[in-house]
Amino acid sequence: MARKTPQQYIESLNDGRVTYWDGERIDDITTHPRFQVPLALTASDYDDGDPEVNEFRFYRDEEGNEHHRIFQIPTTKEHLVERVEMMKQTTIGTLVTGVFMALMSVKDDVAKVNPRYAHNIERIYKYARDNDLRGAEVITDPKGDRKRRANEQDDPDLYVRIVERREDGIVVRGAKLHITAASLVHELVVMPTKGMRPEEADYAVSFSIPVNTPGVSIINRSFAPAELNEFDYPASSHHSMPEGFVVFDDVFVPWDRVFLAGEVELASVLARSLGLWERTGGLVESVRNGELYIGLAQLVSEMQGKDKDPVVQSSLSELIVYQEMIRMGLDYACEHYETSQPSGMVFPNTLAVNATKYYLAANFHQTIKYLHDLAGGLVITVPMEADLRNEESGKFIRKYLYTRKDVDIEARMRVYNLIRDLTADAYGGWWFVVALQSGGGLPAQRTMMNRTFDMEKAKAAARKAAGIS
Template identity: 65%
Template sequence: MGLKTKAQYVESLRDGRENFWNGERMDDITAHPRFRVPIEVASSDYDYDNPERRDIIAYKTEEGDLAHRVYQLPRSEEDLQKRMELLRNMSIVGGVTGVFMALLQVVDPLRKINPQYADNIERMYKYARKHDLRAAEVITDAKGDRSRKAHEQDDPDLYLRIVERNKDGIVVRGAKLHISAAALVHELVVMPTKAMNEDEKDYAVAFSIPTNAKGVKIINRSFAAPDLNEFDYPASSHHSMPEGFVVFDDVLVPWDRVFLAGEWQLSGAFAGSLGLWERTAGLVDAVESAATMVGLAQLVSEQQGKGKKPDAQNGVAELICYAEMLRMGLEHSVRNFEMTPSGMVHPNILAVNVAKYQYANNFHSMVKILHDLAGGLTLTMPEEGDLRSNEVGPYLRKYLHATKDTDIETRMRVYNLIRDISADSFGGWKQVVALQAGGGLPAQRVMMHRSYDMNAARAKALKLAGVKTA
């Protein structure tokens, strides 16, 4: 089949999938204004004809065919570096397709328990690669009462579960929340939300199903309105993407698409593997975002004539420290990569979780510094229509004057970007995503405990304390 064109990707979305938004059923999302920007964003990953991007987003497979690089199985540090560059040049729709890396990472332990499931993963991966498909990471359950386990809920469907096994496959029921780009992918790759125990074996389920499968319904929401102008919303106007509340209403999953069906011992491995790759992608974005915050803080300080004042320099220095710690953490995770028994290379687990924790734990404090430097105009800057107005535009050019070399339109654009990414709808989305994407802070703490060499740390402490050990 080979690589798709942008037009072929858009056409592939006209497949009868069931999408809803604010109660409205959308029979063709490609014709709906709410999806105009999201589809433009997703289509950019099919920009293979662009000579400046082709080598970044495409690679040659072991069979000699061209495929999107999101499907390249890392075998070396160089491969990981190329993946980091890809993540910096890819939409979130392409990014979540990295779920196949998470699947391939669990193939080795899965093969020991059920070779057929391992074969299903490898076959599904090659099928999606061959047809240039996109897939979503479908992991977070509704969860209900968090003090109870999956099988203890008032409603047994509050975690997605197997309700029937038959000769054709498994039938599943439940819902998955916060699924980025669910409406715009071809495959929904479902995994357990956490490690399950034996009593929860019907909830230990993983599979891939086409987005238009019977019984799948996607309820969408986005931080952005359908039509936003680029001047007032420099980020949101180009980057809006719906989050999906995905309902599985007795969906039949054929056996050849099943990756886990009751083998509860491996449920945690699936969840942990996805967390690693999702946090890696989030960390790449965090590095870029942090560098942008440094630039905005410096620009807004200079435009106000306080670029050399100690308080401004101190604030910018804090942001630089934050940005550089994230960058170094990401680089360390790649240079100190780890490898599965079958030779798949992945970022260092401890490094990714530490860096992602630093990003999430300090993000809001960094936004506070940016807001403190920028001031109230972050929220009250007039809009582009006012600037272009013959009646009030001259007032803006007069009263927004600051330093002699600060262009008024540039100043407005800088403030608009600060507001858009940190204090408007997109900013609110970022505030939550910084904490929750890839699992909240407790998830990173758990992984730090699991991956840190605690025995070596204990031994070092005892030695320095003068305690002799065997």
């Protein structure tokens, strides 16, 4: 078992992977300026030698070996609560490794169709766990013309597909989009984007391969420039993470790394498994951000001398309701957990997670308007730190941003900068889309709610209430 230090993690990424950013092919991401912020962010989840942090960050398996808690398979309610707490304190570069939880949650279903694939899932999971590796959730295909099935596209590669079956493995071609931290992980864990029909058997494919596998290329995009001033961008300067456009150009995958290769009945099972944990992660992040929004709304109102205003109190209550509804939904999902059989793996309540994620996404944009309304136009027009530090312009900023003696001008600017960064600029723009699309858009949650709600029980109650025997 190899528990990596932050520096060992960074060095492990200098492995010949093919990565592009801003039109440049980057041969060594570990030293390139463009990757320094996301590298530092992800590295912070590794073993930094702090006993207090490590006691929570790591767990012991059945053999007494220590691993990062991202790999702990919950088998009790306490394990599930610990996992959610860990997610609150872990960066996105590590959280995407939760894809192995999705695989392990459907291992039993896979075994019923092909025991070899189930064995591969467990082997790759243990390989990543024992070597302290990170994996990316690689699921969304380009999809082309959405009115047509995967096998009906003008270009057959618009969904990742098997182009050759060999005695020693398969060869795949295609691309996957919106892959968070793809260049920062060790394993690309590919899942079907949706269910497939018999005629789409070549598109029912799942596997895990190292990022530096020949034929793999990653084209990166981020919401933030490489370097940002911490005063002006208090969130984005520390939390940027690239999204990868991952290309598979005739990539060979050995059979011992394949989880699905044409068994269409498993495609939707694998696709849905990832959605549950990804949506749970979205709830965790939203609860964390929601508390920040409330605190910022209160601070900006106090600094303006409006905190007792009835309109302000009303807006604050809207922010509180939104945050608390999501928090209670997450708590309910953990309290009313489900258990897979026969493995005994515990996971959040599927209906509760999907209903809460739907509420989160459907109400996020209109909820943020209360924060923007309280803060006013300074959210996007407050001067930059350089102008504050300039002796000539700074005196005007300090004069005209004054509200009262107990309000520090610089503190007021920092509050506005964080509101802007979180909700109206770099990180905020990314989160505006992620809140809606992470784990699938609103239709995905509607589908899962319809599938998991006990409709027969509801109908029986309605019949009884109506006096129908």
